[in-house]
Structures are given as structure tokens and as C-alpha cells.
Amino acid sequence: MHFLFRPSPHPYHPHLPSWRQPLYLHLKPLWLALERALATSRGRVLDIGCGLQPYRRFLDPAVTEYVGIDREGPLSRPTVVGSAESLPFPDQSFDVVLSTQVLEHLPDPERALREAVRVLKRGGRMILTVPGVWPTHEAPHDFWRFTRHGLMRLLADHEIVYRDLEALGGLWATLGQMTSLEIHRIFGLRELIPMMNVCAELLDKLPSHEDLVMNWFVDGVRAR
Numbered sequence: 595m596h597f598l599f600r601p602s603p604h605p606y607h608p609h610l611p612s613w614r615q616p617l618y619l620h621l622k623p624l625w626l627a628l629e630r631a632l633a634t635s636r637g638r639v640l641d642i643g644c645g646l647q648p649y650r651r652f653l654d655p656a657v658t659e660y661v662g663i664d665r666e667g668p669l670s671r672p673t674v675v676g677s678a679e680s681l682p683f684p685d686q687s688f689d690v691v692l693s694t695q696v697l698e699h700l701p702d703p704e705r706a707l708r709e710a711v712r713v714l715k716r717g718g719r720m721i722l723t724v725p726g727v728w729p730t731h732e733a734p735h736d737f738w739r740f741t742r743h744g745l746m747r748l749l750a751d752h753e754i755v756y757r758d759l760e761a762l763g764g765l766w767a768t769l770g771q772m773t774s775l776e777i778h779r780i781f782g783l784r785e786l787i788p789m790m791n792v793c794a795e796l797l798d799k800l801p802s803h804e805d806l807v808m809n810w811f812v813d814g815v816r817a818r
Contacts, residue, residue, distance in 0.1 A: 598788040605669060608648040608694075614788045616778045619771040619795065620808060623762035624723060627811045628652060628694065631721050637689025642678045642710060643696030646671050661688075678706040686715045694723045695809075698738045704748065711752045716818045720754055726761075726807035727768050729775060745810055756814035763798065763808030770794025771808060 600614040610625045611618045632652035639653060644662030646669060653660060663681065664672040676682050678693070679702055691714045697703040714720060724740045740748075742759070749756055763771065770790050777783040 597785055599785045607646055607669065613791045613795075615791075616774045616784070616787050617771075618791045619763055619767045619774070620728075623767075624694070624809055624811070627760065627762060628721070628723070631811075631813050632692070635690045635719070635721075638687065639690040639692060640681075640683070640688040640710075640713060642681070642691065642693040642706075643699075644672055645669055649692070649694065657690075679709060681709045681713050683713045685712055686718075687713050688718060689715055690719045690721065692721045694721075695725065697722075697724050697740075698728075699732060699735050701737060703738055704751075707748060707752050707754075711754065711816055714816045716816055718816050720812065720814050720816065722812040722814075723762070724810050724812075726810055727772070728808065729772070740810060742805060742807070742810070745812070749812065749814060753817040754812070754814045755817055756812050758811065758813040760811040760813075761805075761807040761809075762811050765802040765804045765806045766794045766797035766800070768806050768808045770798075 598614050600612055602615055602617055611621045628649050629652045632649055633654055635654050636656045638659045639657050641662040644664045647662050650660055662673045663676045664670040666675055678700055691710045697706060700706045726740055730736050774787045774790055
């Protein structure tokens with residue numbers, strides 16, 4: 595019997611979680627940042643690594659076409675089956691490129707970012723999220739984590755001028771989330787997760803000396 599604790603949906607899919615769920619500190623900031631950014635999208639949108647297309651619902655009515663590309667699988671519903679490292683689209687064919695929590699799973703993230711920039715119009719918008727701190731997942735296809743300065747260098751090298759480079763989940767949220775993932779395995783302790791979520795979210799509003807970040811959110815444009 596669960597009192598406050600609520601499990602994640604099975605099979606897992608991105609969603610706006612309740613404070614009673616174990617992935618609350620990870621998913622809530624991601625979901626809200628993407629909802630905010632995609633609500634102002636326009637034109638043709640490419641979603642690289644689209645999965646089940648969970649963020650499509652956020653698109654502004656001014657979007658004329660949505661294309662999701664991904665590999666085939668039980669948790670993907672792509673419009674086009676293909677690889678992020680070799681996109682089957684002409685140069686400068688999209689107004690917006692979206693990619694969420696994908697680059698860490700690619701052997702060559704620079705090549706994937708170069709491809710994303712190639713198909714993005716000059717002055718077009720790139721919305722990107724990547725992990726900073728997260729346990730190994732989808733093994734063995736899990737290769738990279740990103741720091742603030744590494745991500746800034748990667749964006750600069752590929753002509754992406756970011757309007758927003760936001761840390762989603764700082765020191766306390768990261769510590770709380772990692773602890774929740776561990777005690778989630780222990781039946782009696784998982785009831786502590788809701789209270790941990792609340793406390794970590796409140797503490798995360800305080801200044802921190804450590805640049806420990808769970809996820810990074812980028813809203814940028816391709817240089818003209």
C-alpha cells in the first residue's frame with residue numbers, strides 16, 4: 595500500500611510528474627522549460643530523437659509541420675525512421691530543431707549537432723536539453739554527460755548563439771534526485787521520496803557554490 599508515494603508510469607514515458615513520484619525533481623523542470631519554449635515555435639519543426647512525441651502537444655498553432663525522427667522501437671513513434679548522425683533532410687529545411695536528452699546516447703554527439711545545424715535555417719531556432727548529472731541508463735548506449743563550459747564550447751563551435759542556457763536542477767535537486775533513485779529500490783524507504791522532493795525543491799532555491807547540475811536547457815539560434 596502506498597501512502598504519499600506514487601510510482602512512475604510503466605512503461606516509462608516523459609510526463610509532468612506529481613511531487614509524490616520518484617522522478618519529480620528531474621522531470622518537472624524539463625517539462626516546464628520545454629512547454630514554455632515550444633509554445634512560441636513557428637514554421638517547420640524537426641524533433642530529433644522524438645520517442646513517443648510527448649512534447650508535440652506544446653507546439654504553437656503557427657507550426658506548419660512537425661517531423662519526428664528516431665529509431666524504431668517500442669517506445670518510439672517516429673514520422674521518419676533514421677539516425678541523428680545522418681539526417682535525411684536537405685540543408686536549411688527547418689525553422690526549429692528540437693532535441694531532448696538525446697546527445698548523451700550518441701557515440702558522436704558533435705556529428706549529430708553538426709547535422710542538426712545543417713538542416714536548420716540560418717536564424718532558425720534550436721531547443722536542446724542534455725544531462726549534466728545522471729546515472730547510466732539505456733546501457734550500453736549511454737556515452738556522455740555535459741558541463742556548462744563544455745556545452746558552451748560545443749554550441750560556439752557549431753554556430754549556435756544561445757539566448758538561454760539554463761541549469762535545470764542544481765545541487766540540492768540533484769542530490770535529492772539521486773537519493774530518490776536509490777531508495778526507490780527499498781520498499782520501506784520509498785515512502786520518504788515525496789517529502790524529499792519537497793525539501794530538495796525548496797533548498798534548491800538557495801544559492802550554491804557548486805555548479806552541480808542535473809540537466810541543461812538551451813534555447814538558441816543558428817548564426818546568420
